[in-house]
Amino acid sequence: VILALSAALATSRLIRRRRDAEDLAGRLETAASENRRLYAEQRSIARTLQHAMLPDSLPEVAGLETSARYEAGEQGMEIGGDWYDLIPVDNRRLLLAVGDVSGRGLRAATTMASLRYAIHAYAAQNDPPATILTKLSSLVSVGDSGQLATILCTMVDIDARTITVTSAGHLPPLLITGGQAEYAQSEVGIPIGV
Secondary structure, X not given: OHHHHHHHHHHHHHHHHHHHHHHHHHHHHHHHHHHHHHHHHHHHHHHHHHHXXXXXOOOOEOOEOOOOOOOOOEOXXXXXXXXXXXXXXXXXXXXXXXXXXXXXXXXHHHHHHHHHHHHHHHHHOOOOHHHHHHHHOOOOOHHHHOOOEEEEEEEEEOOOOEEEEEEEEOOOOXXXXXXXXXXXXOOEEOOEOO
């Protein structure tokens, strides 16, 4: 009798533990499913925001031919803080801005959007590239947000036939003239936010 009662108690305890384990597995699967849904939603929002921030068309300026092509920096991952823009300052000068915010996802895309809009505002004030980058430094702090940005600002003056390149940690532009290619000479400063 004692042996039968012991076996019944052990069996009952094993059944209860199995039910508890199945219940926990179900709750974990529900949580994992919700995490997948939230990740997909955030990815969709970030992708939409990033593509909305890239120019649909480039400005047309007499004496200058422009074109652009965006490719994600990471295969299969097109959500991040990469952007470019060509902003007419007046009818004979353009500001080229190329940037990359550290990280991926919605946070990088929203930081990119705020920097892009700030560049437009500073360009509208007729600020030169170095001043624009200095002003942008107050908008991002790696200490506060964990993010930084590399940005290249280039002023193209069509009448003077000059470009002024200013870099905050970004690679210099590649100039192609008559079949020859070389990197533009520029002083590279520290990234925005450092």
